[in-house]
Amino acid sequence: MKINIYRVLVWSIGLFFLTAGVGTDTVAARERKKEEKGKTEAPVVRKRSVKYDRLFRGKKVETKKGLVTIHKIGKKLYFELPMNLLNREFLIGTAVAEISNNGNVLVGQKASDPLHVKFNIIDSTLYMQEVTNASRPNVYADEAGMKEAVEKSTLTPIMQSFKIAAYNRDTTTVVFEVTNMFLGDYKRLDPFDPYGLTAGFGNLERKATLNKALSYLDSFKAFEDNVSITSVLTYHEVLTRKNSAYRHEEQVTMKVTRSIIMLPEEKDKMRWRLADPRVGYFVSSFQHFGMEIDRSNRTYFIHKWNLQPSDMEKYQRGELVAPVKPIVFYVDNLFPESWKGAIREGILVWNQAFEKIGFKDAVQVRDFPTDDPEFDPENLKYSCVRYAPIGIENAMGPSWIDPRTGEIMNASVFVYHDIIKLVNDMRFVQTSQLDERVRTNKLPEDVMYESLRYIISHEVGHCLGLMHNMAASAAYPVDSLRNAAFTQKYGTTPSIMDYARYNYVAQPGDKGVKLTPPDLGVYDYYAIAVGYKPVPEAKTAEEELKVVQGWIAEKSNDPMYRYGKQQPYDEYDPSALMEDLGDDAVKAGTYGIKNLQYILKHMNGWLDGVDHNYDYRIEIYKNIVDQFVGYLKNAYRNIGGYYLNESFVGDGRTTFSVVPKNMQKRSAVFVMDQLRTLDWIDASEVTKNLTVGTPKSEKIVKMFAKALVNTKRVSLGYYRDNNSYSPKEYLDDIYAHVWASTLKGRNLTKAERMLQYEVVCEIMRKIKIPNHLEGGGRGKKPRQVETLAKEVSPLAPVQGFGFQYYVTNVSNDNQAHLWHALLVRVQKLMESKMNGSSFETRNHYGFLLEKIEDVRNWK
DSSP states (O other): OOOOHHHHHHHTTTOOOSOOOOOTHHHHHHHHHHHHHHHHHSOOOOSOOTHHHHHHTTSOEEEEOSSSEEEEETTEEEEEEEGGGTTOEEEEEEEEEEESOTTSSOTTOOOSOOEEEEEEEETTEEEEEEEEOTTSOOEEESSHHHHHHHHHHSOOOEEEEEEEEEEOTTSSEEEEEOHHHHHSOOGGGOOSOTTSTTTGGGTSEEEEEEOGGGOEEEEEEEOSSEEEEEEEEEEEEEEEOTTSOOEEEEEEEEEEEEEEEEOOOGGGOOOOOBOOTTSOBOEEEEEEEOSSSSSOEEEEEEOBOOOOBSOHHHHHTTOOBOBSSOEEEEEOTTSOHHHHHHHHHHHHTTHHHHHHTTBSSOEEEEEOOSSOTTOOTTSTTOEEEEEEOSSOOOEEOOEEEOTTTOBEEEEEEEEETTHHHHHHHHHHHHHTTTOGGGSSSSOOHHHHHHHHHHHHHHHHHHHTTBOOOTTGGGGSOGGGGGOHHHHHHHTTOSOTTSOOOSOOSOOTTOOSOOOSOOSSOHHHHHHHHHHHOOOTTOSSHHHHHHHHHHHHHHHTTOGGGOOOOOOSSOOOOTTSOTTOOSSOHHHHHHHHHHHHHHHHHHHHHHHTTTOTTSHHHHHHHHHHHHHHHHHHHHHHTTTTOEEEOOOOTTSSOOSEEEOOHHHHHHHHHHHHHHHHTOGGGGOHHHHTTSOOOOOHHHHHHHHHHHHHHOOHHHHHHHHHOTTSOOHHHHHHHHHHHHTHHHHTTOOOOHHHHHHHHHHHHHHHHHTTOGGGSTTOSTTOOOOOOOEESOOOOSSSSOOOSSSOOOEEOOSSOOOHHHHHHHHHHHHHHHHHTSTTSOHHHHHHHHHHHHHHHHHHTOO
16 A cells, blocks of 8 residues: 555566557567577487486485476485476576565565576586566567577577586486575575665665575475475675665574476467556566667567456357456465455455456455465465565565566565554544544554455555556545545545545545545556457457557546556656545645644544553654645645646647646645644644654745745746746745735744745755855755656657656756845845834844845845
């Protein structure tokens, strides 16, 4: 549910940001050619090798037969690979089964990408080759000469060599030692999570050195379609922070399972479903060299399960049909009992979307079996929902694919224990104004149940290939969220893949209003159809894409089906934000602030009986402040904002449009008026019993004053649309609203005095008066340029896949003359109001005037 940006980036490793291409049939031909070529390289051994018998004679041997036969001879491990599996492709994955500190990696987590490999024999050596890698381009071409050039330029690299120990008696298998692969410090199968808790969520640098003397082979299994090897590995871990004296040392022991599964043969490979950037799926891509256009381009394909009807004739008659291979999730039996029902429902709810496209029981749930010797939750073969006993407020749903086709081979959901704290905080802060059940430090079971069900559904959506859709909630008019009939039908958002959360718009006294997201939203049904609905009439991926794009075109102008990318670095599209509701941030924020004020007023009465030591209120108060700041940020993003869309010709949407002037102006006024009247957030009746610290109002004013005076965003918007909010109009509004009480001759509140002071200081920094620059004097280093959260891609007709990234915005902000003019206006205004004010207000004006005069007279 709450997914930090580092998690989001880990899930998107290997994505490319260009446009969809053509010519997928040639890839299959190229792969067949490579496979046939590789097979001819395998040696034919005609004489029986006596080495095979000698290898085992007189030794203690443990053997297990399966896809690959595994022998443990003493402390050494050997693979016996069938010769007919040479040049077959495999995934090798790493998962942790047990660990001494799960802040380094969660039990069950696959922290490093699986290796995509094949084995080959050249001369007398067996090699493991890496077929694909996220950092290496995957390319294909159409014409014969171009294909040959591509093959010469994309040789499959050799990862590792193995000395052949023996061939079996009839020369149908080859034996080689793999001990070091599973018991050595093999960095390509690194079990540590670089973004885990111990590593400071990616902020600390880890050096982990394997201690071989404290490591050993634990067990191994072999089955018809996979093998797994479990090792106990002990590392000496050192964590440091760059440019800091921080150092943490720890001995880490973990039980690590490496599993190997075979990827489908050419004839069984799933057909790509080519991607369209107007619907949010994780994607992979191949670079395509062809002659249809005057450049190379990319073929993008989505990540999806290979879901095919078991009876195509019945399917085409409109009957519900079971898939050939359903999507099966195994649920950890270590979850708290009270969670298990919600988890099962959260998974199975996706069957509603699959039934809409003709599949029966496409998604299935099973408990961890206790009587199946083959079952291993760390094996890549099994997709699991795991309990993570760690104090992090999070859940995540990563998946792993066949890199050739995008077929999801394995997916996991990890539910961290403190997700229940996140749920409790959100339900209290966002809905306690209306829902009496959540006015407590421990939610009742029914509330926790419905909240956990939503979290699991969201994470399973990722496991099905869906990215976040941050634009979904912006489709709803704000006042509709106070309407019982509307919310009971649609919930808080058209997609549970949004971060829309709970109904903070609903007011005390609103009757029958639904406070939670839907089980599935209309976009979720639509997205599953786009990704999974069979197109039996299509003979190629290109034909299939034309049909799918017809479905997308039908919905392209309906806001309920709009896809808005996540903006991880900066947020320029105010209609695709996290943690927001509705189509009007000012109106939604106004309702939300009323609710926060109501909650603060009643909080002690609700909690005195259950929160005797104020621990809960300390945390909840922080969350209330953060929620308020979120309302201001949501509105602030309208100022100089853009609506950003993936747009095809005929869609009825532009790729970008500047937020209308009226919305920008309303948002600016809303933010400034809230900052002027901020004293309520300090809530002395609540905070007098909490921890000592700087009043929150002061921190909030300081945070926003700097942002208010930054006209770079407004300038860029005005440059693109001269009917939009201009920098002059914006600074005029700052003058009118930051100094509203001064203009009316009123005495200032503490918040108003602080806001005026911070704005004046920021203006001085903007016009680069040396003695007001941070760091002091003429030698101050220039600030880093602001960025615009939309990557400009040269590839028409769309901007691309993945997240909304940024481009540099270094110009269109030559507004020093306007800041200077504002400073002069402020100076004259305060001079004219000096005599009619209270002692405190006069002193405030005098101090600011002296500061301004000192700056203006500086030489």
